[in-house]
Amino acid sequence: MQSFNPPVRTLMGPGPSDIHPRVLAAMARPTIGHLDPEFIGMMDEIKELLKYAFQTENELTMPVSAPGSAGMETCFVNLVEPGDKVIVGINGVFGMRMKENIERFGGEAIVVADDWGTAVTPAKVEEACKNNPDAKIVAFVHAETSTGARSDAQAICKIAQDNGCLTIVDAVTSLGGIELKVDDWGIDAIYSGTQKCLSCVPGISPISFSEKALDVVRNRKTKVPSWFLDLNLVIGYWGGGAKRAYHHTAPVNALYALHESLVMLKEEGLENTWARHAEMHEMFKAGLQEMGMEFVVPEDQRLPELNSVWIPQGFDDAEIRGKLLSEYNLEIGAGLGDFAGKVWRIGLMGDSARKEKVLFCLAALKAVLNK
Amino acid sequence: MQSFNPPVRTLMGPGPSDIHPRVLAAMARPTIGHLDPEFIGMMDEIKELLKYAFQTENELTMPVSAPGSAGMETCFVNLVEPGDKVIVGINGVFGMRMKENIERFGGEAIVVADDWGTAVTPAKVEEACKNNPDAKIVAFVHAETSTGARSDAQAICKIAQDNGCLTIVDAVTSLGGIELKVDDWGIDAIYSGTQKCLSCVPGISPISFSEKALDVVRNRKTKVPSWFLDLNLVIGYWGGGAKRAYHHTAPVNALYALHESLVMLKEEGLENTWARHAEMHEMFKAGLQEMGMEFVVPEDQRLPELNSVWIPQGFDDAEIRGKLLSEYNLEIGAGLGDFAGKVWRIGLMGDSARKEKVLFCLAALKAVLNK
Numbered sequence: 001m002q003s004f005n006p007p008v009r010t011l012m013g014p015g016p017s018d019i020h021p022r023v024l025a026a027m028a029r030p031t032i033g034h035l036d037p038e039f040i041g042m043m044d045e046i047k048e049l050l051k052y053a054f055q056t057e058n059e060l061t062m063p064v065s066a067p068g069s070a071g072m073e074t075c076f077v078n079l080v081e082p083g084d085k086v087i088v089g090i091n092g093v094f095g096m097r098m099k100e101n102i103e104r105f106g107g108e109a110i111v112v113a114d115d116w117g118t119a120v121t122p123a124k125v126e127e128a129c130k131n132n133p134d135a136k137i138v139a140f141v142h143a144e145t146s147t148g149a150r151s152d153a154q155a156i157c158k159i160a161q162d163n164g165c166l167t168i169v170d171a172v173t174s175l176g177g178i179e180l181k182v183d184d185w186g187i188d189a190i191y192s193g194t195q196k197c198l199s200c201v202p203g204i205s206p207i208s209f210s211e212k213a214l215d216v217v218r219n220r221k222t223k224v225p226s227w228f229l230d231l232n233l234v235i236g237y238w239g240g241g242a243k244r245a246y247h248h249t250a251p252v253n254a255l256y257a258l259h260e261s262l263v264m265l266k267e268e269g270l271e272n273t274w275a276r277h278a279e280m281h282e283m284f285k286a287g288l289q290e291m292g293m294e295f296v297v298p299e300d301q302r303l304p305e306l307n308s309v310w311i312p313q314g315f316d317d318a319e320i321r322g323k324l325l326s327e328y329n330l331e332i333g334a335g336l337g338d339f340a341g342k343v344w345r346i347g348l349m350g351d352s353a354r355k356e357k358v359l360f361c362l363a364a365l366k367a368v369l370n371k
Numbered sequence: 372m373q374s375f376n377p378p379v380r381t382l383m384g385p386g387p388s389d390i391h392p393r394v395l396a397a398m399a400r401p402t403i404g405h406l407d408p409e410f411i412g413m414m415d416e417i418k419e420l421l422k423y424a425f426q427t428e429n430e431l432t433m434p435v436s437a438p439g440s441a442g443m444e445t446c447f448v449n450l451v452e453p454g455d456k457v458i459v460g461i462n463g464v465f466g467m468r469m470k471e472n473i474e475r476f477g478g479e480a481i482v483v484a485d486d487w488g489t490a491v492t493p494a495k496v497e498e499a500c501k502n503n504p505d506a507k508i509v510a511f512v513h514a515e516t517s518t519g520a521r522s523d524a525q526a527i528c529k530i531a532q533d534n535g536c537l538t539i540v541d542a543v544t545s546l547g548g549i550e551l552k553v554d555d556w557g558i559d560a561i562y563s564g565t566q567k568c569l570s571c572v573p574g575i576s577p578i579s580f581s582e583k584a585l586d587v588v589r590n591r592k593t594k595v596p597s598w599f600l601d602l603n604l605v606i607g608y609w610g611g612g613a614k615r616a617y618h619h620t621a622p623v624n625a626l627y628a629l630h631e632s633l634v635m636l637k638e639e640g641l642e643n644t645w646a647r648h649a650e651m652h653e654m655f656k657a658g659l660q661e662m663g664m665e666f667v668v669p670e671d672q673r674l675p676e677l678n679s680v681w682i683p684q685g686f687d688d689a690e691i692r693g694k695l696l697s698e699y700n701l702e703i704g705a706g707l708g709d710f711a712g713k714v715w716r717i718g719l720m721g722d723s724a725r726k727e728k729v730l731f732c733l734a735a736l737k738a739v740l741n742k
Contacts (some may be wrong), residue, residue, distance in 0.1 A: 001416055001419070001420065001634050001637060002634065003393070003397065003630075003631055003634060004397070004400075004413045004416070004627060004630050004631070005400065006400050006401055006402075006403045006409060006410070006413075006627070007401075007403065007409055008401045009401070009403050009404065009407065011402065011403070011404060013404055015620060016402050016404060016405070016620065016623060018402075019401070019402045022374070024399045024400075024401070024402075024624075025399060026374065026375070027398045027399050027624060028395045028396060028398050028399035029375075029376065029377050029395075030377055030378075030379045030380070030390070030395070031377075031382065031387050031389075031390045031395075031566075031572055031573075032377045032378065032380050032382070032702070033380065033382060033384055033387060033702045034387070034573065036380065036696070036702065037696075038377060038378055039377070042375045042377075045372055045375070048372070049372065065437060065438055065441075065574060066436060066437035066438075066441060066599070067436055067437075067599075067619045067620050067621075067622065068619070068620065069598065069599045069618075069619040069620075070436075070437060070441075070599045070619075072598075072599075073597065073598060073599045077597075097598065100598050101598055103594075104594055104595070104596050104597065104598055105596065193620065195402075195620055201402055201622065201623060201624045201625070202402075202405065202620040202621065202622055202623055202624075203436060203574065203620075203621075203622025203623075203624075203625055223474075223475055224475070225475050225476065225596050225597075226444065226448075226475065226596075226597065227440065227443075227444060227468065227471050227472055227475055228437070228438075228440045228441045228443075228444045246707070247440075248438045248439070248440040248441075249386060249387065249438050249439065249440075249564065249566055249573040249574075250438075250573065250574075251438065251572065251573050251574025251622075251625065252387060252572060252573055252574075253395075253398060253572045253573075253574075253625075253628075254572070254574055254622065254624075254625060256375060256377070257624075259374075259375050260374055260375070263372050263373065263374060266372060325407070325408075331403070331404045331407065336617070
């Protein structure tokens, strides 16, 4: 067997997005120890940069050493105890995954259902809160990666707070792509991924916990049913202070990459990044409309960074995506779950949200669809 | 904030070990999608190469997308159900962590205790099996990273089998460093890490499950209390067959690195790699003895790849390690738990098990200890 030399693709699916050469170069720097003082200094910088990205002062803001699904699990496994009632908005695959999490940790999921391709309806969440005054948590997905719908995180968190609930927010596809303000909006626990709008390699999940959420973790009646994700332990390594206790071996080089992508985010400025994603979406939308293609999500609930479009009649899903990949080295995403075979998901995230890529993607689509 | 440029260290602690430039270069290759056919082809190669490294035909042989601790958790969370009795050998930190895992998943841990710095005693395991005919699993650490002791995995697995127990084996520090034969020894579930004798970047945990173990997972009475690590789901992505279902986003670039390090293992040949680790240990031992330094572990239970030595009288642990790091860019490991402040752990693993590094380490130790 030989070394693997991947083809050079343009990644415009639901993630991973294209990685900037600076981030790839950072990955390849020499590995040092996970307790090396130089490494610990870099960890502190990552925490500061993540606070900026999340717009929070939360002391517990750090990257989980595993992909976004593990970030989700970190939130639920630490905050949900057997018997806890959790109101969960479901409008796509990742809301469903939240429900799986709640139930696996012994919680009771109160489902607030919305159609795929639409946002979570705040009024329905409010009704669920009123009907379940003993609910402990409200959980929902800010940017539903399976559909491209954007929910009003600020409104839903306000409702949760007014009803005495903690909030768990999935920001896997929103962090760095659209406005997100953890402190202003009163989010208690949030997780994201590195391979979407941060344009870093996949495998790491940034999280942030408010003091209130952390108090709940500290005062659990039962032990967290995970050793690897128990924040009471992880804090000993990622928490403040000069003395870091070994918990697990951090993914050193992946964290170099995350550091570099966050430095680049800071250089561009969060508001500029959000504006770039919005601008690229407008450019893409104009091109799609010229081709007569239609969005799945109503305009006012649409994510700029993840565009779900109906597959035009007469075209075969796999065949077209196959052609784009083999003839154009262009990856776009298939539909998930109910949308499989019906929808394409086209991501304009991070370093893929650039004019040259948007225009290329439009041109390639035009060519394979003979538009 | 600026890009992070790590110093170039020689890593001779308990891991991460030095990474070969070929592996670092592989890391930095362009990211492609986790469902790209080219990536899936590489995943299949990784599975084949891991089967070779583990010496197994187990179909479920794959890398977990998180560090070794998550590999440990994958074994326990899938195999232990509430009320299950698990016999666990404890002779250091990682046996203790196994006990934590067992208890967090509702199991009952039957502890077989041995002194730190010695192997797990097979006769004690046998006695525990006889006293607990209803035990379901025997778990132990093959190469105890906290002490440098090597347990007789073959003998212990034989005892477990004779008594109708499944086995869970921690091979984090043994895989690629010493003889390990999953099928011949009848190991049912095993996990390792990438950052030890494979000399790959930290963050991934190779595992292998026998058909018997997998049947137990498939026929659980309760759902696995983890969505991220539930092998019933993970198999849909890593399992055989052309059609892979999305489970989580794989750490694409870290898997490029793992692939490259496994290709290098195959090129050298497993037996040659084991022999190199043994040879480097002999060279290191001779140098240490010349300096009058003493090993913690009796010779017949000693791991070649991880050398625990007593800190010579009159020297301060942190001061000496600090000097080695700042003046020689050399990392050696501190003692863990009971051994903190008393012991140094010096790793000769993977690409750190090379003459040039062994001789340099000896010379640097000699200099800072004025020997």
